[in-house]
Amino acid sequence: MPSVSQTTFERTLADFFRERLQAGADDLDPRPQEETLWYLGSLLARFGDSDQVFSYDDGEISVRPLALLYRDAVEVDNHYHRCLILRxxxxxxxxxxxLFPENYRRRGISRDYFIGMGGGAYDYLGENARHNREVFSELAERFGRLLQLLAEVCGRGREMDATDILQLFQRWRETRDPQLAAQLRGLGVVLPEVGGMH
Known part of the structure; x- marks a missing residue:
């Protein structure tokens, strides 16, 4: 039996996220492809480096707005560069x-905006990318569910205060999303019958 000093405990951030994604994906039907879960784990690890999220534009460091990335993709003449921008x-x-839905919701940007922009970008890549077309197609088709999976994987273990729970309950009342209902029940919230609320 190897000693502790001989055993390698190397584990990357991408591996950590992939394990959590695989565990969370067991609740999805159909379950996402392994290649898609691998891509999502790598995405989360890559964005763990803030240089991958933020850009330097007009003397400021910020997250480039999705609408401006879309404009860049439309205006670029090179197919390869268009695919890079859309990815x-x-x-x-x-x-x-x-990871930041509340921040955007306060500014009037809904979940549907992310689904439309991201799903549209991946849809184009599913038809036009050189590699990973199946992965991009699945990301396009199931964007909303996979966005929720990422949110659950990254939020698991996070302490929720009363304001967070009330906001979650309000979102459930507006959408009746079964995933939100399951999350609320997991927090010990007893939900009213759907037909009984006015």
């Missing part, structure tokens, strides 16, 4: 929509 747009839409 960045899709990846940012997933990341920002999953």
């Amino acid at each position: 960045q747009l899709g990846d940012l839409a997933l990341f920002m929509g999953a």
Whole structure:
């Protein structure tokens, strides 16, 4: 039996996220492809480096707005560069929509905006990218569910205060999303019958 000093405990951030994604994906039907989960784990690890999220534009460091990335993709003449920009747009839409929805909601940007922008970018890549077309197609088709999976994986273990729970409940009342219902029940919230609320 190897000693502790002989055992290698190397584990990358991408591996950490992939394990959590695989565990969370067991609740999805159909389950996402392994290649898609691998891509999502790599995406989360890549965006763990803030240089991959933020850009330097007009003397300021900020997250480039998705609409401006879309404009850049439309205006570029080179097909390869268009695919790179659209991949960045899709990846940012997933990341920002999953991890910072409240921040954007306060500014009037809904979840549907991320789904439309990211899903559209991945849809183009599913038909036109050189590699990973199946992955991009699945990301396009199931963007909303995969965005929720990322949110759950990244938010698991986070302490929620009363304001967070009330906001979650309000979103459930507006959408009746079964995933939100499951999250609320997991927090011990007893939900009213759907037909009984006015």
